[in-house]
Amino acid sequence: MFLGIEIGGTKLQIGLGSGDGALVARWRGMVNPAAGSAGIQEQIAQALPELLARSGIARGQLRGVGVGFGGPTDDATQSVIKSHHIAGWDGFPLARWMSQLVGVPAVICNDADVAGLAEACYGAGRGFSPLFYITVGSGIGGGLIIDGQIYRGVGRGAGEVGHLRPVYPSQAPGPILEFWASGWGIAQRAQAAEHHGADVTAIRTAGSGAITGKAVADAASHGDPTARQILDEAIQALAEGICSVIKLLCPRRVIIGGGVSLIGEELFFAPLRRYVEERGFAAFAGLTEIVPAALGEDVVVHGAIAYARQKLGG
């Protein structure tokens, strides 16, 4: 039995499972950014005994803990490199802390990397290799999975597709893909459109007054032209990012999860596939399928358990 823990910028989730793709028990909480890393550590320390008690699993049955962390992590030191969202994590020896807390070995990895591993083991990537997983949520992350193993480059991560930028000459680098295509970026584009005089009434109505990525998606699904254009531009940029991934890695499948992907087939996946097809490298045409993720909100927890099982023995 393994614990899988997702530590994100907003979500905190803990799951218990044997690594067979099912969870025996789960705990879900929200992060309080103001409380920093210490607040999250306290939440975990309180939630764990409660989760174990509720599931009827004794500590002695635990083989290890896997953590999917929302930021780059270092394999050698098993510590966080950086958190872009929560203060106090930079350089933190997270696996050591977790191991001391639970009393069993612990491993950490980037959340998108373990999510990709989960899709490879239990989800939309089962039986396919190589795989590139992309999560398009408030931010954009990614992971490359080759023959069931996370590719980590020199050991501090890889697959950072959300940080791809225009490849052209310029003194000042252009914006990264997250600027255009993340939930945060889509909301920012809508706010900028309003600032430039566009009619964002339908977006504000969909968001109960607020401009969010979800509100843009909802307004687009109701046919609002401003929302449709912003979404179309996001998908164009994402398509170029995926074309870059295919040119460099030619994976069997690109699996896309995260909140923005929930916009669905008609308004998201269909135009995305069309743009990738139109813009791709001709010699690699038709080799890479672009498919929705299968595991939903538990994906990082599943991946953290799978990673712990791989690294700490099953």
Place this chain on the structure above:
Amino acid sequence: MFLGIEIGGTKLQIGLGSGDGALVARWRGMVNPAAGSAGIQEQIAQALPELLARSGIARGQLRGVGVGFGGPTDDATQSVIKSHHIAGWDGFPLARWMSQLVGVPAVICNDADVAGLAEACYGAGRGFSPLFYITVGSGIGGGLIIDGQIYRGVGRGAGEVGHLRPVYPSQAPGPILEFWASGWGIAQRAQAAEHHGADVTAIRTAGSGAITGKAVADAASHGDPTARQILDEAIQALAEGICSVIKLLCPRRVIIGGGVSLIGEELFFAPLRRYVEERGFAAFAGLTEIVPAALGEDVVVHGAIAYARQKLGG
């Protein structure tokens, strides 16, 4: 003993070696593009007996043939997918033809992929993994080498860094990296500059009247401002391409070969490293070394031999 054959758009080379990093004999020719693939096949059929006779190696001593082809190749069918330069290659079962010609098993692969393998085995990548090799010549190609093995994605190639394009929203995709940073692209930019009224006297002088990538490099090394600006823009674009590679793959080393890289440390590698450092993903800063290739003009031949030895047994 293995034969290694490089089939490019301009170069045709054959080498003989055991896969220990040294060549027993070599043959070098130029491709006649007007004669198409049939012309190249004839050149090979004539050169081979001559090379074997000259080296004193009997056909019976040959274990296999490796071919590094200047275009995308298919692993499963061992045939050429496409040649952008020479007519007649598309879909050609090159390994089968070669095997029939020589009478021993043959394997083919993309030239930049086997060049990367050669640098991994005998050159600037020895002892480092993962590696990303980039050749910046008349075109731009690349290859990813993980633990001494070429990464081929789903089996038709990968590492096509020269085809990376701007990641941003647009109805019309922007130009690929080759447009800015290849020898061909650099020459094109200089011709465009002349067309727009720039003073290209120094470039034409350096090229004995012609505007070529080499002439731009030579004029830049003599301080010509037009040439310096064109070269600087090429290096900016290449730096963004390398930043994309690092974000997705975080290799231990990026190894750069090809004619353009011969511009050298001061005018090419130093500004390239500076741009990559300034523009890179902060969490991966300082992890990837950018180094010149070590194997020079024989790199594809060495790689073809190494590939044949891996695939056909040593």
